[in-house]
Amino acid sequence: MKLKPLLVYHSENPRALKGYAKSSLPVIWHSNKKAWMIMTLFQDWFTNYFCPAVERYNAKRNISNKALLLLDNAPSHPVNLNDLLDNVRVEYRYIPKNTTSLLQPMDQGVIANFKAYYLRNTFLQLIKAIDGEDKPTIRDFWKKFNILDAVDNIAESWDEVKTSAMNGSWKNIWPECVHEFQGFSQAESLQKVQQGIVTLANNIGFEEVVENDVVKLLESHREDLTNEDLMMEQERELQDKRRI
Structure with missing residues (x-):
């Protein structure tokens, strides 16, 4: 589901x-x-x-x-x-x-694949927008990229995540709940998408982009606020509401 x-x-x-x-x-x-x-x-x-x-x-x-x-x-x-x-x-x-990617099934392929699809689809949008004469520049494309474009990419990218990928994500942590597993390789699928992103980036004109650059970009969300930071921020918001 x-x-x-x-x-x-x-x-x-x-x-x-x-x-x-x-x-x-x-x-x-x-x-x-x-x-x-x-x-x-x-x-x-x-x-x-x-x-x-x-x-x-x-x-x-x-x-x-x-x-x-x-x-x-x-x-x-x-x-x-x-x-x-x-x-x-x-x-x-x-x-x-720092163990989420190791212990959480959704992180073991599902989220990683979704983010890779999203990045690839964004680059495809960019290529389509700047292709041909009198087309906007890359900078112009990013200026006009809005939340509706993002929502469209989210929907398309989520559709690309196969049910076999979601099923297979549980294989390591809870093998008893995985049925009719067809040997889907999360790592192999993700690597192919990442390699495709590298090709697209180089076609757009981003010089010397390598697969490791894509991997770092896809993993950059792990630099977000920690749970402790979020808890402190939420406590501050609650205090602000009490004052109001």
Whole structure:
């Protein structure tokens, strides 16, 4: 089962989405000023999207409406989710620092592949935009690239992530739950996409781009705020609300 991606943006009504109904977007749209996932958004996603989506999926296949949701210790994950519904069990697991890519199934191929597809599709958009005479420059393309372009890329890239990739991600950490595994190689697939990105980058005119550059770019999200930083920031926001 592939859930619709959730996107958290810093603006509720960006100019690029004028005239678009957010319910028709290929993502679940949420916003806050920091563009971060926070507890209230996560609980809204859990109760109003995740649980109903699981129920529809199970009903369509005539199977018992039960689900297990595994979460790490991110500060945006509410601890009371098990109190909300009886048919969904939530298990919280402490993940030691800097081990997410080793211990989390979604990081073991699914997220990595999605990010690689997204980067490749963005480069394809760029090539299409600047191809031919009287076309915009690369700088002009990036200036005009907006959240709607990003949403389109998210949808296309998420569609490219195969169910076999999602299934195979669990093979190392929970082999009993993987059925009909066809020997899908996450590493081989990702490497091919990365090599394709290198070719596209060089065709665009980015000089001497090598595969290691692409790998570093795709892994740059790991330099984001730590859980401790997020917890401190959320505590400051709560204090600000109390003052108001």
